[in-house]
Amino acid sequence: MPGARPPTLLDVARAAGVSRTTASAALGGSGRLSKETRAHVADVAARLGYRANPAARHLRRGRLGAIGLHLPAQATGLAYYMEFAFGVVERAQREGLSVTLLAPGATDPAQVDGFVVVDPLRGDPLVGALLGSGLPVVSGEQVAPGEPAPTAVVQTDHEGGLRALLDHVAARGARRPALLAPDEASAWAQALRTTYDDWCRERAIVPRVRDVPFSATPDEVREVSAELLGARGGRTSGATGPADRAAHPRSVETAGDAGLPDAIVCAPDGSALGAIAAAGEAGLTVGDDLLVAACVDSAAMALAGPPVTALDLRPREFGARCASALLALLAGERPTAETLRQPIDLVARASTGGG
């Protein structure tokens, strides 16, 4: 019946033959009611299609009804953070909370009950401000050691993920994998670099790391990759004419140039495409002559030619878990000292010689 006023708590109470107080307690779960009453009220509420009015509830509870979400400045267009944000939104709206996207430069005291911060950069002033606001803050990924500690932290197991990826390319024949990673002070980039260095040391392999901006342009990634592959990385745009091909014939088995990598692991979201372009220009066949893998999966990785082996970081689930942690804090639970962990999936594709 469109147009009919949605049922209020009073409607439910009357229909159930109890008072508003009892109805509220029965539905809200405060534990001093008879089982019968509780079940009866719940039944009536369900039959009437009762949904608590979030505005009234927030007003009464003294809550703003929103949580603030702080994404890295470069987040726009990065599928990872979009998925993360959707995860936060979906989880929050189940509790009747909305999500406020914090403007990058805003020093404005946002109207929120708490914050979720993801991939905080060392020294980000806004992160410091949030931490000092007195409101609960959940950080997705660790904040830098020196900074004030967030109320709770949720972490992805990037070490395990990268090790799986490196083991994978090693199993496919790569003996000199290189890493393209940001040098920015995010816990993610740091974990990647540390893990890579450890992995190399354990195998007595010389580390080959190159800096790539967190949010790199195609040309930047391509040039760095080209340099890594021993070419000049000239100014020619992506078009690869036949003349450029087969300039560096080599296979994983027979690669003679001792220093040149036979695999490139690309950290920044989407950057593997730049490495593929560089490989093409160098006359290398990706998946055969050169393996390419990405630390962040996305639609672009699946669609690339060839499709790129990547780590599925499950950003949506990650966002949902960050939101859950904040919700628990808001519900009065004690801040959890332990940090959650969730698995990372390796998606093998043609770029590392897989199916």
Added chain:
Amino acid sequence: MPGARPPTLLDVARAAGVSRTTASAALGGSGRLSKETRAHVADVAARLGYRANPAARHLRRGRLGAIGLHLPAQATGLAYYMEFAFGVVERAQREGLSVTLLAPGATDPAQVDGFVVVDPLRGDPLVGALLGSGLPVVSGEQVAPGEPAPTAVVQTDHEGGLRALLDHVAARGARRPALLAPDEASAWAQALRTTYDDWCRERAIVPRVRDVPFSATPDEVREVSAELLGARGGRTSGATGPADRAAHPRSVETAGDAGLPDAIVCAPDGSALGAIAAAGEAGLTVGDDLLVAACVDSAAMALAGPPVTALDLRPREFGARCASALLALLAGERPTAETLRQPIDLVARASTGGG
């Protein structure tokens, strides 16, 4: 001063020496106050850092404080819809409204004040349900002719965009551009097909259209593209060995095969990458032998090898305009019969021979 209770309207009223009503009217803009009073109250409010409590406002106004957003089922992972959703969220939160993502199958009467629906598919039952809810509905892109009309429609000029794209590849030498488009009954796909047919007819060109799913897998797009290019589109994964190359030497100028396209325009988000992969397998150099262009720009297009010429549909702005239209409706403005239009930008990249 963290911990201090945020100022209420009463605080502002007292500080300004007026009543709550006057303060409310001064800030809310109802037009029966002296300029001086209004300015004075606004000044005091600003000095105190007053922000209206959205929960109280919504409760009083009888609003739920949320707008429902319905995205196509395949939206997850498609950057276009993510950007669109962010546009809606950003615009809505400026008005203190939150955005509720409507679950794909939900028949549940969501707790919202109105709806935004984007790219409604012909016969989508949920769209019909929303339209019949009595709440205002803004549709991004037209709904199918037979269905009940939404309260307002916001359209992107896909005809103009596609014409610009076709003219662009024609200017770069393409004489037989093909179109890869979904056959689904979205207004977008229909506009694309109609425009393409018209454009071809005007030039006495034989249309070359192929169906591709709205949300295609890499292999699907690659196979359809390969078939279009005269190859078999076999099962070999994306890896392109040197042996496959230069099988079909040809340039835009000298292409002899009367029927084979010299350009492929790809409609579905990301699908151009599949076309590029197929071109590589066919030994064609994208940007030279074969031009490739996309109807939906994204980070993947910019990062591809070569970067792909694409239409920047400005999804974020589009979402914001849809939200604005709904906000206007909720504010009591009359439904606008005219449909908004916004320009589309053509981003020329190497895949069509550009810089």
Added chain:
DNA sequence: ATGAAAGCGCTAACAA
């Protein structure tokens, strides 16, 4: 174990 009553912050009738 249940009910009565107050009040969260705001806006819209109705007075003055």
Added chain:
DNA sequence: TTGTTAGCGCTTTCAT
């Protein structure tokens, strides 16, 4: 032009 008053729907003392 401005102030008084009531009440949106809910949760929470406090009393029974």
